[in-house]
Amino acid sequence: MESCLMKFCRLLCLALTLPLHLLAITGLYKRWFPSLAYNITISYNEKMHKTKRDLFRNVGKFADSDGALRLLEIGCGSGANFKFYPYGCTVICTDPNPHFDKYLRRSMDASKHLTYDKFMVVSGEDMKEVKDESVDVVVCTLVLCSVRDVQRVLQEVRRILKTGGAFYFLEHVVSDPSSWTYFFQHVLEPLWYHLGDGCMITRATWKDLEAAGFSELHLKQIEAPEVSLxxxxxxxxxxIK
Known part of the structure; x- marks a missing residue:
C-alpha cells in the first residue's frame, strides 16, 4: 500500500514539473543555475564547515616526494571547497557548465593560497584532456548525485589518479527505506531533479564506491546537520588507488 501511494505521489509530482522540464530544454536554466548554486553553497558551507574541514584534513599527505600536490576537482561549481585545500596546492577545475566561470573567479580571488592550473568544461564521465596518472588527489562533493553514470566517473577518477593517490568525496544519498525521508525523497525527486540541475536524491552512491575497485575505501555515513531533510x-x- 505504501509503495503504491509513493508511486502515485511521485507521478503527480512529475506531472507538476512539466513547466520546469520545458525550461530545461531551452537551456536557460543552465545559465541561471550557477547563481542559485553559488548562494546555496554559501549557506551549505556555513552548516558543513566542520565536516568539510575534517574531510580534507589529511589531503596534504598525498603530495609527491617533492611536496607538490596536484588536485583535480570534478564539478567544481563556484569553488566552494577551495578554502579547505592546503597551502600551495595546484588545483585543476572541471565542470560541465561553463556559466560557473564568473563565480569560480570570485572563489579563486578569495583563496590566494592556492595555484590554479585551468578550468576545463568537461563532464566527469569524459575527462580525456587529463592524462593518465597525472594527479595526486581528485575531489568530488555533491556531484555524483547529478552525473549520468557514476561508475564511469569513478573509472575516470582511477585512470587519472597516480598509484597511491586519493579520491575524496562528500555526497548526499538515499535514506533508510523505513524512514519518512525515504518516502519523500522518492516522491519529490522529479521536482528536485529540475531545481537541482539533474540532482538525484535516491542514489545509494556508497554501493558504486564499494564496486569501483579502489585498493582502500574509508567511508562514513552521517546525518548532515541543519540542511534540508x-x-x-x-x-x-x-x-585510495
Missing part, C-alpha cells in the same frame, strides 16, 4: 543523509571519506 531531503539531502540530510550523507556519505563522506576517501578512497
Amino acid at each position: 531531503m539531502i540530510r543523509p550523507h556519505i563522506m571519506g576517501y578512497s
Whole structure:
C-alpha cells in the first residue's frame, strides 16, 4: 500500500514539473543555475564547515616526494571547497557548465593560497584532456548525485589518479527505506531533479564506491546537520588507488 501511494505521489509530482522540464530544454536554466548554486553553497558551507574541514584534513599527505600536490576537482561549481585545500596546492577545475566561470573567479580571488592550473568544461564521465596518472588527489562533493553514470566517473577518477593517490568525496544519498525521508525523497525527486540541475536524491552512491575497485575505501555515513531533510543523509571519506 505504501509503495503504491509513493508511486502515485511521485507521478503527480512529475506531472507538476512539466513547466520546469520545458525550461530545461531551452537551456536557460543552465545559465541561471550557477547563481542559485553559488548562494546555496554559501549557506551549505556555513552548516558543513566542520565536516568539510575534517574531510580534507589529511589531503596534504598525498603530495609527491617533492611536496607538490596536484588536485583535480570534478564539478567544481563556484569553488566552494577551495578554502579547505592546503597551502600551495595546484588545483585543476572541471565542470560541465561553463556559466560557473564568473563565480569560480570570485572563489579563486578569495583563496590566494592556492595555484590554479585551468578550468576545463568537461563532464566527469569524459575527462580525456587529463592524462593518465597525472594527479595526486581528485575531489568530488555533491556531484555524483547529478552525473549520468557514476561508475564511469569513478573509472575516470582511477585512470587519472597516480598509484597511491586519493579520491575524496562528500555526497548526499538515499535514506533508510523505513524512514519518512525515504518516502519523500522518492516522491519529490522529479521536482528536485529540475531545481537541482539533474540532482538525484535516491542514489545509494556508497554501493558504486564499494564496486569501483579502489585498493582502500574509508567511508562514513552521517546525518548532515541543519540542511534540508531531503539531502540530510550523507556519505563522506576517501578512497585510495
